[in-house]
Amino acid sequence: ASLFVGYFQSVIGKEARQQILEQEGRLPDSIFACVGGGSNAIGLFSGFLDDHEVEINGGEGGGTGSYPKTAATLSFGKPTVFQGTFSYCLVDEEGNPIPSTSVSAGLDYPGISPQHAQLKDSKRANYYPVTDEEAIEAYKLLSRLEGIIPAIESSHAVALAVKLLKDKNKVAIVNLSGRGDKDVDREF
Numbered sequence: 481a482s483l484f485v486g487y488f489q490s491v492i493g494k495e496a497r498q499q500i501l502e503q504e505g506r507l508p509d510s511i512f513a514c515v516g517g518g519s520n521a522i523g524l525f526s527g528f529l530d531d532h533e534v535e536i537n538g539g540e541g542g543g544t545g546s547y548p549k550t551a552a553t554l555s556f557g558k559p560t561v562f563q564g565t566f567s568y569c570l571v572d573e574e575g576n577p578i579p580s581t582s583v584s585a586g587l588d589y590p591g592i593s594p595q596h597a598q599l600k601d602s603k604r605a606n607y608y609p610v611t612d613e614e615a616i617e618a619y620k621l622l623s624r625l626e627g628i629i630p631a632i633e634s635s636h637a638v639a640l641a642v643k644l645l646k647d648k649n650k651v652a653i654v655n656l657s658g659r660g661d662k663d664v665d666r667e668f
Contacts, residue, residue, distance in 0.1 A: 486522040486595055493527020496653055504651050510535035510644070513655040514636040515607060516551065516587035518596045520657035525605060535606070538596065539640035541582030541633075542609030548572075551580035552609035553592040554600050562591040568600075583612035586633035586658070614639040619660065631658030 500508050511528055513521035515538035528534040541551030548570065550556055557568035562577055570590040572578050582588040599605035610618075615632060618639035623629045630638060634656040641654045 485519045489519050489523025490526040492523035493525060496524055497527040500653060507531050507534050508653050509650040510537060511653045512537045512539065512637040512641045514587060514633045514657060515540050515596060516589050516633065518593035520655060522593060522595050524655040529604065536604060537640055537644065538605060538607040539610040539636035540607055541584050541587030541636060542611040543581040545609060545611040548578055549581045550609060551582035551588050553590060554596060554607040555609045565594050567594045567597040568592050583615060584632045587636060608640055610636040610639045618642060629660035630656050631660050634658055
């Protein structure tokens with residue numbers, strides 16, 4: 481099923497690639513997306529996989545920032561069979577899946593798409609844990625500075641971009657995969 485979802489989501493990457501070329505006249509230096517199960521991210525990433533000059537970055541639900549209170553499967557997980565696929569999964573000492581932890585329900589999943597596992601293992605994409613605290617701060621920052629209320633899931637990508645983008649001359653795409661109105665009433 482994840483291949484179907486990735487295919488359907490590929491419109492994100494195709495449109496982002498076309499729009500950045502039209503607006504900036506060049507490809508971005510880097511792209512960012514949040515990664516839970518991986519569909520929004522693989523959608524964006526798919527448009528740039530053959531453009532090796534574009535750095536690909538995924539922000540995972542880091543929870544508290546350390547194992548086992550995390551949903552950062554690619555950062556803290558191990559290769560195993562989980563829900564019918566061989567990929568990375570958060571596991572205990574005996575190799576059994578464990579529950580994940582994230583402020584974001586959409587990223588709170590102990591497994592990951594095999595496509596992301598392959599991108600990690602081939603070093604084509606980089607994946608980083610983003611803590612709940614960092615995501616909440618990015619949620620507030622984007623809302624305050626741009627008037628865009630991101631989903632708390634997407635806030636992980638925003639937080640990662642803020643952390644990694646230090647050169648103001650760089651062009652980047654940050655994928656916002658959902659609206660934050662569902663998160664407005666939460667107390668952060």
